Amino acid sequence: MALTSREALRDRAGALVEEACAWAVGLSDRPWVQRRHGRVVDGGQTIGSRALSGLPLAGEEDARLELGDAAPGSFQDALGALAPDGTLLAERFDDEVLVPFALAAGVVAAGRLQRADPQGWADLLDELGEDGSDLEAVVRAGEWDAPLRADAEQLVLGALGRRPLAEVEAEGLPLAVVRAAEAQTRAAAERPPAAPPGAAALEGAVFLAEAAVAGAGLTVPVPPDEAEVLLLALRDEGLEEDEVLAVLPLLPLAPGTAAAVAARLSP
Structure with missing residues (x-):
């Protein structure tokens, strides 16, 4: 199941990168804040203006280990930046993009296994104590979503990590507009x-x-x-x-x- 899940994630890698770009749109307009003496304070700049100046966005004491060595002003650097509530933007990216995408990939993989190997699927359900009516619950019970989230993060960082934030945002905006227009066109035709x-x-x-x-x-x-x-x-x-x-x-x-x-x- 773990291998099938990773294959499902790789199959949707392009869509994952698109989602990451679309999520990044608007980050440049957010205020840049920093932690000073344990408090989060306004840094007097936006994330975008600081990124364009080549200044780092992430604070050394807050940045995640996997986001270290980020190029100043890059998408990876922006993920290490603080939000006004003191959380990292990376945490929001996890919750809004990586976690749901990883879970969805696991659900796709579960469906594939269910069809390709009914007996193996039945044995897996028996091992997990699930009845198979909720594939999302099966993925969570098997704890496949957590490693998939880590794999998804590496895919995104590999594709976008060192690219300038403004470039990622610029790519995300037209893609989001195009998707919306395509959906409207299909709906009107059908x-x-x-x-x-x-x-x-x-x-x-x-x-x-x-x-x-x-x-x-x-x-x-x-x-x-x-x-x-x-x-x-x-x-x-x-x-x-x-x-x-x-x-x-x-x-x-x-x-x-x-x-x-x-x-x-x-x-």
């Missing part, structure tokens, strides 16, 4: 010309669902083996089960994906 009764009430749910597909880095059209990841993304956007079922016909899904998602909903 919606039926005559909207069924009550469709107006679904507009908000459809918008959130399209954002979920674009933001999760899913293959488009979404194949059945990514149904679990799609469902997690839809739930993360706040969609209820009836809304999920209603928007599935309006999303760019491969044959069998809608049924796979529906099968994972509570009976």
Whole structure:
């Protein structure tokens, strides 16, 4: 399972880097703060202005070991910078990008193993004490998400770590805009010309669902083996089960994906 999980993560490495770039957008506008005598104080600059001046962003006493030796003003250096609440920006990057992406890769890997080796899958579930109805729970029970997070971090740092923060932000902005535009174009092309009764009430749910597909880095059209990841993304956007079922016909899904998602909903 560990090997399959790493393969799933590598398969989605490009999407991970895109997510990292998109996440970085706006970091330059944040205030640069520093720890002085144990207190976090305003440094009188923005992260972006300091980065452009070639000055370090991370404080020596706060930076993580794996973020050490960062080039001043680089994306890696920015991850070691402090937020006004005293936490590292790297912690937010973990919570908002690396952790969910690693978990999603583990879910994809679990689905692959389930289909490729049913007996091995059954043995694994028995060992973990899981029934297999919740692939996310299986990944967590097997503790595969933590090493995947570390692998994801290394992939991102290898691709973006030494690049200037401004360059990473510039790359993230157009990619995010393009993804959103593509999602809107697909939705417009696939919606039926005559909207069924009550469709107006679904507009908000459809918008959130399209954002979920674009933001999760899913293959488009979404194949059945990514149904679990799609469902997690839809739930993360706040969609209820009836809304999920209603928007599935309006999303760019491969044959069998809608049924796979529906099968994972509570009976």
